[in-house]
Amino acid sequence: MSIFQFEITDNEFKAFRTFIYDEAGINLSDEKKTLVTSRLSKRLRHYSLQSFQQYHDLMMAGNHSGEQQVAIDLLTTNETYFFREPKHFNFLEKQLLPKWPANKTLKVWSAASSSGEEAYSLAMLFDDMLGSNPWDIFASDINSQVLKTAQNGLYLQNRIDGIPKKFLRKYCLKGVDEHAGYLLINKNLRQKLIFSQVNLKRPLGNVGIFDIIFLRNVLIYFDMETKRKIIRQLVEKLQPKGYLFIGHSESLKDIHDGLKIVSPAIYQKL
Numbered sequence: 001m002s003i004f005q006f007e008i009t010d011n012e013f014k015a016f017r018t019f020i021y022d023e024a025g026i027n028l029s030d031e032k033k034t035l036v037t038s039r040l041s042k043r044l045r046h047y048s049l050q051s052f053q054q055y056h057d058l059m060m061a062g063n064h065s066g067e068q069q070v071a072i073d074l075l076t077t078n079e080t081y082f083f084r085e086p087k088h089f090n091f092l093e094k095q096l097l098p099k100w101p102a103n104k105t106l107k108v109w110s111a112a113s114s115s116g117e118e119a120y121s122l123a124m125l126f127d128d129m130l131g132s133n134p135w136d137i138f139a140s141d142i143n144s145q146v147l148k149t150a151q152n153g154l155y156l157q158n159r160i161d162g163i164p165k166k167f168l169r170k171y172c173l174k175g176v177d178e179h180a181g182y183l184l185i186n187k188n189l190r191q192k193l194i195f196s197q198v199n200l201k202r203p204l205g206n207v208g209i210f211d212i213i214f215l216r217n218v219l220i221y222f223d224m225e226t227k228r229k230i231i232r233q234l235v236e237k238l239q240p241k242g243y244l245f246i247g248h249s250e251s252l253k254d255i256h257d258g259l260k261i262v263s264p265a266i267y268q269k270l
């Protein structure tokens with residue numbers, strides 16, 4: 001160990017790889033050794049430990065309750081932004097929302113929502129287009145920290161690039177004084193969304209049945225077996241003819257499960 005950076009042995013890396021795979025289904029390749037080292041080092045410092053093995057032992061022993069969740073929070077990658085992959089929002093705006101029956105509640109799940117930008121982007125679009133027609137958004141993630149950000153709806157001003165100007169005016173408040181440099185999603189919108197912790201690798205329980213599920217930029221972290229299992233579970237939570245959106249860089253190749261593709265990275269339940 002140098003003074004500046006802890007080093008991780010192959011066996012220690014394998015132990016964390018097994019942990020995050022078992023808990024979250026995330027499949028870390030050998031190249032992710034540096035990522036594990038840099039993200040977990042602060043926990044070794046926090047507990048004044050000398051090695052990753054000691055941190056792993058502490059985490060698994062269970063007498064520091066919550067430490068496994070801390071490690072999960074540190075090992076997940078939460079990159080996201082407002083109106084990411086605009087083609088999906090265009091599809092909703094041009095094809096799906098104009099045909100949505102007036103008094104039927106549109107039920108949507110942002111199933112790996114990270115810090116909430118995806119869910120709030122959907123909310124802005126629905127509020128703007130559906131007017132007083134009912135809609136619900138449920139948003140979830142495995143990471144407890146990003147969910148707190150999502151619930152607060154408070155973002156750094158420099159994150160707003162993708163938000164159309166008319167939505168910025170309609171749904172976002174510019175921070176002043178101690179909130180200068182931040183943007184707050186307005187209260188009406190914040191109150192409409194429900195954020196909750198859901199681990200997609202575990203049985204989903206009673207999350208509801210949805211017309212649309214966004215599952216974007218999370219499948220890339222899973223191996224084929226986990227992907228299959230997660231898609232199967234999610235399709236059960238879709239209404240017949242409901243839509244599943246995945247990231248444009250992801251694929252459902254060899255995973256059919258009663259879905260047909262209707263547009264790039266958009267599937268419909270048969």
Ligand SMILES: C[S@@+](CC[C@H](N)C(=O)[O-])C[C@H]1O[C@@H](n2cnc3c(N)ncnc32)[C@H](O)[C@@H]1O
Binds near residue numbers: 247
């Ligand atoms: C890269 S972000 C994608 C966020 C958003 N969907 C988007 O496309 O911008 C991936 C998210 O998946 C979450 N995640 C990873 N494994 C998960 C699991 N097993 N269950 C639920 N969420 C998971 C991570 O915590 C992270 O916030």
